[in-house]
Amino acid sequence: MRVAVMGAGEAAAAQSHWYRQAGHDVVVSPGLDEACLTADLIDLCLDGALSEGAWRALLRHRRPVLARGAAAPLGSVAVRRARLAALGRLAVVGGWRFVPAFARLREFVVGGILGRVRAVRVEVSAPDAAAGCRPGALDLGLWLAGDAPDAVAVACHPAATALGLWTVTLEAERGQARAAAAFAIDRAGRRCRDQRLEVTLDGRRRAFPDLPDTDPAGNELGATLARLATGQPWLGLCSGSALAALMSKADNAKVAPTDAAPG
Numbered sequence: 347m348r349v350a351v352m353g354a355g356e357a358a359a360a361q362s363h364w365y366r367q368a369g370h371d372v373v374v375s376p377g378l379d380e381a382c383l384t385a386d387l388i389d390l391c392l393d394g395a396l397s398e399g400a401w402r403a404l405l406r407h408r409r410p411v412l413a414r415g416a417a418a419p420l421g422s423v424a425v426r427r428a429r430l431a432a433l434g435r436l437a438v439v440g441g442w443r444f445v446p447a448f449a450r451l452r453e454f455v456v457g458g459i460l461g462r463v464r465a466v467r468v469e470v471s472a473p474d475a476a477a478g479c480r481p482g483a484l485d486l487g488l489w490l491a492g493d494a495p496d497a498v499a500v501a502c503h504p505a506a507t508a509l510g511l512w513t514v515t516l517e518a519e520r521g522q523a524r525a526a527a528a529f530a531i532d533r534a535g536r537r538c539r540d541q542r543l544e545v546t547l548d549g550r551r552r553a554f555p556d557l558p559d560t561d562p563a564g565n566e567l568g569a570t571l572a573r574l575a576t577g578q579p580w581l582g583l584c585s586g587s588a589l590a591a592l593m594s595k596a597d598n599a600k601v602a603p604t605d606a607a608p609g
Contacts, residue, residue: 347575350375350382353391357532361391364534364564368571383407387574390414391532404436410574411436412567414482414532437583439570440482440531441562442512443489447525447543450554451514454523454545455492461519463494471503472510472531479510482531485584490514509539521547527562534564 348371351362358374365372373381382388388404390413404411413436442448454460468487470479479502487498505511509528516523523546528539538561543554570580 347371347386347571348373348384349387349389350385351389351391352377352382355391358391360533360535361389364567365389367535368568370571378403383409385409387412387571412439412570414438414440437570437580438481438485439563439566439583440479441529441564441566442482442486442531443583444560444562444565444569445512445527445529445538445541446557446560447527447538447541447554448486448490448512448514450543450557451516451523451525451545452490455490455516455518460516460521460523460545460547463490463492463497463516463518465497465499465515465517466491466494467499467501467515469501469503469513469515470510471505471507472512473504473506479512479531481584483512486512486514490516509536511540521545521549529562531563534567535561536563537561 349365351358351365351372351374354374354376362372362374373385375381382404388409388411390411443452455463466487468483470483472479480500483500483502484498487500488495491498507528509530511526511528513526514524516525523544525543527541530536537559538557541557541559543557545552545554566583570583573580
């Protein structure tokens with residue numbers, strides 16, 4: 347498979363290295379060019395703004411696009427305005443659904459073990475958190491809320507840390523849960539750190555100390571590429587068609603994307 351990594355700097359270098367290690371043909375482009383438009387997959391690794399015109403061009407050409415970090419909210423603006431049929435070819439990625447602590451919590455929700463979800467709060471402390479993490483935090487919250495999307499609230503705090511710390515607090519009919527992990531949404535090949543999961547069910551608290559040490563962003567890319575190669579729908583990703591709805595929700599007063607850093 348031929349992958350075009352659009353961008354420059356550490357993020358683009360890390361993603362390019364991961365793709366090459368996985369056996370894929372990689373071309374790195376500083377911006378939208380012929381190499382991008384002819385690739386099987388375009389991975390956006392942008393530290394700055396990507397023009398809305400470039401987003402429109404990518405979607406118009408119906409190229410499969412992965413976005414993360416600062417590119418994601420800018421992309422949502424283009425998605426909402428363009429209203430193109432190619433929305434299913436865009437996905438916002440970062441590995442949050444592939445974090446074992448969050449995946450295990452999702453099992454409790456889907457299995458109905460905690461009962462109906464009443465509230466989900468996702469807090470992110472990370473570099474450039476307001477720009478890069480808000481879509482992912484919303485997607486994670488909605489994924490964990492089950493059939494209670496209105497119960498989701500998000501807060502993102504800027505923090506000078508190498509890895510972002512993501513914390514989920516969930517309230518349900520039969521108990522509560524708290525899950526947390528530190529990981530980088532824009533670097534495949536990096537492992538989770540400081541994973542924690544505690545569940546209180548009918549007044550009894552249980553901790554899950556033996557969560558696997560995984561590479562969330564890399565595992566997500568592997569799943570995406572495998573399904574793309576076989577023509578299957580992308581799995582476990584925030585799709586472009588859902589992104590506009592997520593960002594519309596971000597305008598709700600419940601979401602606080604630029605909270606001041608604690609202290």
